[in-house]
Amino acid sequence: MVEDKQDIYARILEHIDEAFYRTDADGRLVMVAGAAIRLIGYDSVEELIGTPAELLWYDPEKRPRYLKELEEHGGVRNHEMALRKKDGSPLHVEISSHLYHDEQGNVLGVEGVVRDISLRVNALKALEESEARYRGIVDSQRNIVLRVNLDFHVTYANDAWRRMTGVDIGEPGIDLRQELFHPDDRAAMDVHKANLLLPPHRVCTEVRLKTLEGWRWYGFESYLIHNSDGKVAEIQTVAHDIHEQKTAEEELAAHARRLSLATEAAREGVWEYDIVTGEAYLSPQVYALLGYTPEEYAGRRFMRSVHPDDFAGLQKHMEDHIAGRTERVDVEYRVKRKSGEERWVHSSGRITGRDPEGRPLAVGGTMTDVTETHVAFEALEKALADLRRAYDAQKEFLDCVRHEIRTPMITVKGYADMLLEGLGGPLTEEQTQYLKKVQTSSDSLLHGVSAMLEMSRLKSGKVDVAYEIFPPMRLVSKLVSTLTPLAHQKGLKLQLHDCGCRCSGVTDSTKFCVIFNNLLSNAIKFADKGRVDVYVDSDESGFTVGVVDTGKGMRDSEVGDIFEEFAQLKSAAKYKERGFGIGLSLSAALVDLLGAGLVVSTKKGLGSAFTLRVPKLDPDSAR
Numbered sequence: 001m002v003e004d005k006q007d008i009y010a011r012i013l014e015h016i017d018e019a020f021y022r023t024d025a026d027g028r029l030v031m032v033a034g035a036a037i038r039l040i041g042y043d044s045v046e047e048l049i050g051t052p053a054e055l056l057w058y059d060p061e062k063r064p065r066y067l068k069e070l071e072e073h074g075g076v077r078n079h080e081m082a083l084r085k086k087d088g089s090p091l092h093v094e095i096s097s098h099l100y101h102d103e104q105g106n107v108l109g110v111e112g113v114v115r116d117i118s119l120r121v122n123a124l125k126a127l128e129e130s131e132a133r134y135r136g137i138v139d140s141q142r143n144i145v146l147r148v149n150l151d152f153h154v155t156y157a158n159d160a161w162r163r164m165t166g167v168d169i170g171e172p173g174i175d176l177r178q179e180l181f182h183p184d185d186r187a188a189m190d191v192h193k194a195n196l197l198l199p200p201h202r203v204c205t206e207v208r209l210k211t212l213e214g215w216r217w218y219g220f221e222s223y224l225i226h227n228s229d230g231k232v233a234e235i236q237t238v239a240h241d242i243h244e245q246k247t248a249e250e251e252l253a254a255h256a257r258r259l260s261l262a263t264e265a266a267r268e269g270v271w272e273y274d275i276v277t278g279e280a281y282l283s284p285q286v287y288a289l290l291g292y293t294p295e296e297y298a299g300r301r302f303m304r305s306v307h308p309d310d311f312a313g314l315q316k317h318m319e320d321h322i323a324g325r326t327e328r329v330d331v332e333y334r335v336k337r338k339s340g341e342e343r344w345v346h347s348s349g350r351i352t353g354r355d356p357e358g359r360p361l362a363v364g365g366t367m368t369d370v371t372e373t374h375v376a377f378e379a380l381e382k383a384l385a386d387l388r389r390a391y392d393a394q395k396e397f398l399d400c401v402r403h404e405i406r407t408p409m410i411t412v413k414g415y416a417d418m419l420l421e422g423l424g425g426p427l428t429e430e431q432t433q434y435l436k437k438v439q440t441s442s443d444s445l446l447h448g449v450s451a452m453l454e455m456s457r458l459k460s461g462k463v464d465v466a467y468e469i470f471p472p473m474r475l476v477s478k479l480v481s482t483l484t485p486l487a488h489q490k491g492l493k494l495q496l497h498d499c500g501c502r503c504s505g506v507t508d509s510t511k512f513c514v515i516f517n518n519l520l521s522n523a524i525k526f527a528d529k530g531r532v533d534v535y536v537d538s539d540e541s542g543f544t545v546g547v548v549d550t551g552k553g554m555r556d557s558e559v560g561d562i563f564e565e566f567a568q569l570k571s572a573a574k575y576k577e578r579g580f581g582i583g584l585s586l587s588a589a590l591v592d593l594l595g596a597g598l599v600v601s602t603k604k605g606l607g608s609a610f611t612l613r614v615p616k617l618d619p620d621s622a623r
Contacts, residue, residue: 022111027053039116041086058082058090074099092121144239164211182208182215217246272364286367291338307334322360344374465508472505472543473498473536479516480534487524492532499537507614511590518583519547519610527551542616550607559600
């Protein structure tokens with residue numbers, strides 16, 4: 001029966017959250033409930049049995065005090081401490097224990113329960129850290145933060161208060177009203193306090209405060225603090241330094257007359273609208289803008305001069321500002337002149353008068369004729385719309401070229417190539433000539449279409465530069481050999497001259513090939529007889545490629561035209577292969593992209609020379 005009860009107790013101790021333990025007279029653990037195993041991270045009871053209890057203390061130096069209290073009182077209740085878990089980390093617990101004795105009264109050891117209080121300890125620590133952060137924020141800000149009782153005695157002040165006033169908080173407290181408020185503002189603070197007791201229990205007042213720098217204007221914003229019974233306990237106040245703002249307002253008032261004189265001399269008109277009566281004051285400049293004399297306008301309301309379509313918008317701007325929803329009136333609208341002409345004006349202003357309760361009485365500001373600006377803006381919008389339409393048309397055209405011309409031409413060229421290779425059977429000499437013409441025309445058309453598409457990509461900024469290291473002489477030699485048959489067909493002598501180019505070029509070789517190929521193919525195309533020479537040279541600053549032909553040449557006035565898109569000289573009309581007129585414009589764009597230079601030298605009747613200069617770059621830029 002006893003063993004059954006012990007089993008029951010063991011199972012109960014095994015499953016409760018509080019951990020039971022017992023030590024012998026030497027302080028070694030002789031019994032540990034399963035909950036203790038879970039708390040401190042051990043795998044089994046056997047690991048702990050026989051372990052000195054002092055080894056489980058995370059702060060052993062605190063144990064003597066615990067043992068002393070245990071010996072003096074025979075037990076300890078709710079003692080907070082930290083246990084050392086198996087992994088060495090601390091576990092905050094609350095322990096209640098007592099000495100247990102044999103029948104003769106001899107102390108056999110200590111037994112008790114341990115409760116995990118980690119959540120409570122961590123919560124308290126987080127609360128303390130949060131309070132410290134909040135206090136640090138309050139103390140470090142520039143605004144004054146105060147708490148005062150209902151007699152205006154200061155009970156709390158942050159560091160900004162001490163820095164500005166030099167006054168420390170003492171008992172029974174500083175009488176803020178009598179000692180630090182300007183005498184002329186004490187009545188205002190009495191009203192401030194009285195209004196706090198009325199909903200919404202939040203009041204703002206501007207007063208002068210005595211500081212180390214003298215009297216300074218502060219904006220006091222206060223609200224009530226209630227105790228647990230719901231009764232008013234204190235007043236919380238945040239004071240903002242508005243001295244510069246108030247000084248500026250006073251200076252503004254002092255300069256009001258001079259400002260009035262200045263606006264009269266300027267093109268801007270001045271207006272003021274009386275909210276109560278609906279009447280408007282207009283300066284002579286406004287009358288002139290409307291085309292009336294003051295006498296002619298007498299008895300008229302200004303709002304009748306506003307365009308009907310703009311009336312509601314102007315009224316909404318005024319109402320929003322009067323209601324405090326906007327800082328100022330800032331609106332453009334149309335007015336109708338005496339002659340019937342419509343003019344765009346811009347009005348800017350703000351509330352210029354209030355009654356003793358702070359309600360707005362008048363709104364005033366300036367009026368400027370902005371008709372020319374509106375006309376220019378509308379013209380700009382129209383130009384932008386035209387530009388967008390042109391861009392959309394160009395994009396649609398290029399998509400059409402890409403899909404409706406380029407793709408079919410690639411197919412045509414492919415079939416012509418296959419027929420010339422004999423894949424369709426034997427060809428007669430005449431058929432072969434026809435197919436070669438198809439092949440040549442296809443190549444020419446595809447080259448032009450590709451150039452057009454590449455130019456479009458350049459304009460849209462979608463072309464990247466892939467720098468690489470390459471030998472210029474070898475690359476130019478390869479390109480020259482590719483076009484040599486075309487030169488020989490026209491009876492031209494094409495010769496490459498190596499002028500000692502031994503350097504390595506660092507640029508986008510693919511784009512360089514496009515530029516050079518356009519220059520050389522143009523030289524061959526427009527030279528009827530004679531020769532075309534290619535020169536390659538280099539120095540410390542880069543390499544140079546020159547293409548010189550003995551063609552017809554150009555006038556100086558024609559040189560700029562050859563780089564325009566789709567532009568061709570009249571003298572080119574007699575050539576069968578006229579092309580699209582985009583090769584040189586594409587080359588010029590690529591030259592700019594690569595940071596290179598292109599110089600044209602020409603003489604009518606003698607020929608032309610195109611010199612391409614590619615600067616030397618750091619080889620690291622090619623990696």
